Amino acid sequence: MRAQRPGTPTYLRAMNDRHAFERLLAEGPLTRGRLGELTGLSKVTASQLVARLARRGLVEVVGTQSGGRGPSAELYAVRPGCRYAVGVDTVLDHVVVAVANVAGQEVARVSRPTNETDDPETLIPALVREALVDAEVDASDVDNVVIGTTGVVDPDAGDVTFSFDLRRWHRGLHDALSAELQCDVTIENDVNLAAVAERDHGAARDVEHMVLFWVGRGVGVAVVLGGQLQRGATGAAGEVGFLPVPGAPLPADVASRDARGGLSGSLQQLIGASAVIELAAAHGIAADDAEGAVRAAIAAGSPADAFLGELAKRIALGVAAVCAVVDPSVVVLAGDVGAAADDKLCKRISDEVGHLVPVMPTVVRTAVETDPVLRGALLTAVDKARSNLLAAIAAD
Numbered sequence: 001m002r003a004q005r006p007g008t009p010t011y012l013r014a015m016n017d018r019h020a021f022e023r024l025l026a027e028g029p030l031t032r033g034r035l036g037e038l039t040g041l042s043k044v045t046a047s048q049l050v051a052r053l054a055r056r057g058l059v060e061v062v063g064t065q066s067g068g069r070g071p072s073a074e075l076y077a078v079r080p081g082c083r084y085a086v087g088v089d090t091v092l093d094h095v096v097v098a099v100a101n102v103a104g105q106e107v108a109r110v111s112r113p114t115n116e117t118d119d120p121e122t123l124i125p126a127l128v129r130e131a132l133v134d135a136e137v138d139a140s141d142v143d144n145v146v147i148g149t150t151g152v153v154d155p156d157a158g159d160v161t162f163s164f165d166l167r168r169w170h171r172g173l174h175d176a177l178s179a180e181l182q183c184d185v186t187i188e189n190d191v192n193l194a195a196v197a198e199r200d201h202g203a204a205r206d207v208e209h210m211v212l213f214w215v216g217r218g219v220g221v222a223v224v225l226g227g228q229l230q231r232g233a234t235g236a237a238g239e240v241g242f243l244p245v246p247g248a249p250l251p252a253d254v255a256s257r258d259a260r261g262g263l264s265g266s267l268q269q270l271i272g273a274s275a276v277i278e279l280a281a282a283h284g285i286a287a288d289d290a291e292g293a294v295r296a297a298i299a300a301g302s303p304a305d306a307f308l309g310e311l312a313k314r315i316a317l318g319v320a321a322v323c324a325v326v327d328p329s330v331v332v333l334a335g336d337v338g339a340a341a342d343d344k345l346c347k348r349i350s351d352e353v354g355h356l357v358p359v360m361p362t363v364v365r366t367a368v369e370t371d372p373v374l375r376g377a378l379l380t381a382v383d384k385a386r387s388n389l390l391a392a393i394a395a396d
Contacts, residue, residue, distance in 0.1 A: 087377030193376030216335030316352030
């Protein structure tokens with residue numbers, strides 16, 4: 001198809017269709033009259049474009065709206081089932097797959113432990129197909145699959161290039177999964193996806209300059225500047241678990257593992273889940289995981305104050321190092337510790353950061369406590385599906 005010149009009737013019609021579709025996604029259901037008002041088009045033109053979108057199977061009538069005198073006006077909305085997207089969260093001991101329609105509504109979810117097989121080339125396609133069967137969705141209607149993982153993801157090849165946990169992930173996996181699933185596949189760092197969810201409907205909603213600081217089994221950061229997620233030249237932006245800090249031995253080799261399965265030094269050794277559990281035990285707080293340790297300490301009140309104070313100082317070392325470089329307005333504390341934190345702990349961390357560097361960002365706890373990585377994967381997948389639909393409308 002030849003490129004359409006701006007100003008031609010065909011080009012303008014395509015742009016109007018795209019604009020209307022975007023409005024329906026963001027603000028629907030809408031009457032043809034209201035859609036015309038929002039897009040600046042006449043009622044006749046709005047009616048014509050709605051008819052075109054309906055013929056393509058992209059919009060549908062979902063009801064009527066009474067306007068007083070005269071007949072009721074039909075309400076139009078994007079047809080949710082015109083396209084679907086899939087999100088995947090590869091947790092340490094299991095994999096979760098969810099299917100959502102283009103409206104962002106989740107329609108199916110399946111999960112499977114990795115004790116039988118942890119081969120992603122086998123496990124992920126099998127789970128995606130199972131989820132599609134549950135959702136009664138044909139694979140040809142799936143636009144893309146977004147997979148959240150730990151580790152460093154090469155932004156060019158799309159493969160995991162470094163991870164302690166994903167031993168069977170390899171270069172070429174991205175292309176293999178795309179071929180097997182017969183759709184676009186995106187592999188993304190899990191902390192980055194958690195930040196996507198936090199900005200969409202969490203504690204950093206619409207914040208232009210933010211950092212998500214993840215403290216759990218692993219330690220990581222997602223950086224958003226000017227509304228854009230920063231991945232770095234090789235995808236390693238935010239791997240602050242390797243950050244050398246006072247009080248932790250430096251690693252002799254970043255690829256080595258200690259007996260606890262973490263990094264052999266640096267910030268991970270100070271605030272990773274194992275370190276939090278040990279610090280809590282040293283203060284007389286017994287817990288099976290980092291989240292439980294923080295929750296127990298907060299519930300205990302002043303007797304656990306020393307533990308929370310020391311934890312805040314340790315976390316502040318990492319937060320201060322990041323903030324001194326990127327200067328965010330908000331730092332969201334996420335992961336196991338973030339899910340358990342309260343406003344008092346966040347304030348302590350912020351105060352400690354202010355003692356270390358000449359910036360004092362607002363530190364808040366995560367507002368996305370449940371499945372942040374999977375939610376971020378679904379949001380990203382749905383956004384890609386919408387973008388592809390809009391591009392197809394413009395090119396039609």
